[in-house]
Amino acid sequence: MVSATFRFYEELNDFLPAERRRTAFTCGCAQAATCKHMIEALGVPHTEVELVLVNGQSVGFERLLAEGDRVAVYPRFERLDISPLLKVRDQPLRNTRFIADAHLGGLAHLLRIAGFDTLYDNHFHDEQIAELAAKEGRIVLTRDRELLKRRIISHGCYVHALKPAQQLRELFERLDLARSARPFSLCLHCNAPLQPIDKALIAERLPPKVRAHQQHFHTCPRCHRVFWQGSHWRSMHALLQPLLRDR
Structure with missing residues (x-):
């Protein structure tokens, strides 16, 4: 068995017991234990980790731990491009799905x-x-x-x-x-991109009040549902506005 010192940063601390949060701590590691093995043994899923530094050097999850190693573990850096440092995966995930x-x-x-x-x-x-x-x-x-x-x-x-x-x-x-974020651009049922549609093409499908008061519509190319800016749109718009304020 070897001993290594770990320090987890930002929200990764939420996975740790209180006494190990936001501080360095030393623990025993099994012989031939990898960084990934120990990070997950300590309670942090590897999918939450973007960067691992061992003794100040960026390493991959497969790096074997040795006596006296100092391991710093970081979550995603969404506002900073750390591509040159990445070893745990090929590149940051930029297409957010x-x-x-x-x-x-x-x-x-x-x-x-x-x-x-x-x-x-x-x-x-x-x-x-x-x-x-x-x-x-x-x-x-x-x-x-x-x-x-x-x-x-x-x-x-x-x-x-x-x-x-x-x-x-x-x-x-x-x-x-x-x-x-691109609010109200996807079908809530099919997840497909919505397309604008002329009111005349769907007028017979609309409730009378909607037909009388709404002019702009979108439709889903998969399920053919029709969307407009009604009461549900207004409540969802109110929910999203505080989240979108800083963009």
Whole structure:
């Protein structure tokens, strides 16, 4: 067994017991333990980690730990391009797309409203989520730490908040989503990009009050649902405005 000193930064501390948060601590490591093995043994999913420094040098997850190593572990740097330093994965994830597990349907709905490509099906099994995330380059959203420890998942977020609106705010703050949000651009049901449509083409499908008072419409090319700026749009607009204020 060897001893190494660890220090975790920013939100990674949320995964640690109180006495190990925001401070350096030394612990024993199994012989031939890798950085990834120890980071996850300490409770932090590897998908939450963007940069690992051992004795001041950027290393990959597979780096074997040696006696006296000092390990600094960092989360994503959304406002800073650290591509030249990256060793734990090939590059930062710049195309922000998500896949949410079965318990985060409300969050998935809100992310689509904000314009983020988000896969969700409450029948998805963990294995399917991991495979789709790896295949399509998606960020896994879950409250299941074990799911985030699956080897093939490269990017993921453990969602701390319990209610959808709070979860959305959490993600906007952690991932700096405001700059890339495109509100009301996706179908809430199919996740497909919406297209404008002439009112005359769908007039017969509209409720009388909508037909009388609304002029601008969008439709989904997959499910053919029609959207307009009604009461639901107004309530969602009010929800998003505080999150988009700084962009």
